[in-house]
Amino acid sequence: MLIECGFVRATTSEGAEFTFTPSLGCIAALGSPQEIVRLYAGLHEASAARDAAYILASLCDQDDSTPLIGWTDEDGSHPGQMPEVEQIIMARHLMQHGIAGKARPGDSKDDGKFSDKFEASEYIAAARVHLGLSSADAEALSMTEFQMMFEMKFPRKADGKRDVPTREEYEASLAAIEGRRAKRPES
Template sequence: MTPLKEIGEMQISVADHDYFFRPSFSAMASIGSGSEIVTTYAVLNGFEVSQLIASIVDVYGTFPEWLIKTIKKPILGKKVLSAAMHVMQCCCSDDITPLVGEWVPGKKGVVYRNGKMPIANIIIIGRELAEHGIMGKAKLRKLQRHEFNGTNSYTREFEVFEYINGARTHFDMSRIEAEQLTMTEYQLLLKAKYPEEKGFTREEYDELMDADDRLQARLIAEEEAKRVANGR
């Protein structure tokens, strides 16, 4: 099967085996509950680390260099890697242990046993799959008047079934077909079926306001110049 990179599909070939990844709604549901999906996404995108750094800066007024190594290994290493491995496995029907490695008991606790893929690549791919499966990467115009929607701007849970049900309703799909959509694909289908409404995005609105301010400033300057020229 040829992967469609535009909607988040990937294929990784190692030796004589091809691993196919699809960050579908069904795959995202396999990550865990709605709140666990959000937590996994946050871990992959460094939310917890950012919060920790902000707390440290509040206490010290800066970020001490001696703390960098202290937080890097336990937080950026184990937790992020585990989240990326989990997302990748959820998006693939094959056992990907030979590819991404595994966590095994060791003398000093659980240790990571390498697979064929470098750790950095695992984290990058896991993050990319989560992005296509949870947030979506379709280029959509977000109107300025919809940017501050109160409680709609943030959610603690990712309700997979709502998107599956939405796809069945909007596109007359079966449940199986809807479950195989990625969030990016879902967004693109919505964009194709429902033309983007008219209005200004935040950037377009700001640009218009800046232009208006410049025009007003020029008119005021011209009026002032006329007043001075007339000796008033």
């Protein structure tokens, strides 16, 4: 279990273990791209306890997380063994690693820019195309893992730019190759 990539394990006083996976696939299952961002934002608002419980229940690898996080029914609220404040902290940790990533804190030029949606499918596709992963393997990555792997595959140059061509550079290179092929004599 890679805690530094966002994966978490919690154990009750009775010894029951619960694991939580902030993978791109699990994050996508939380709701629409806009709902995912609203849930993350809700962890810093009055709805934090409710949103944290939903996130933990959704990202838990076990079928029944109620002994740990509790539940609400027609009889009211039934707390689990984990206090609400710890649930909020854990949910924030999972969402940070599942959405924003923490591979290189403070390294991104996009720090602080808001987006009202999180398109997990784009990152899953990028992991499949650029990192050569299967759908299942790409969906299992946390955003932190994705960032670390992408950085290893496409390291930054000394000037801070990635060694990946822009679309325009790529298309110009393809045009040049096609031009050279067209000029070659037929064999």
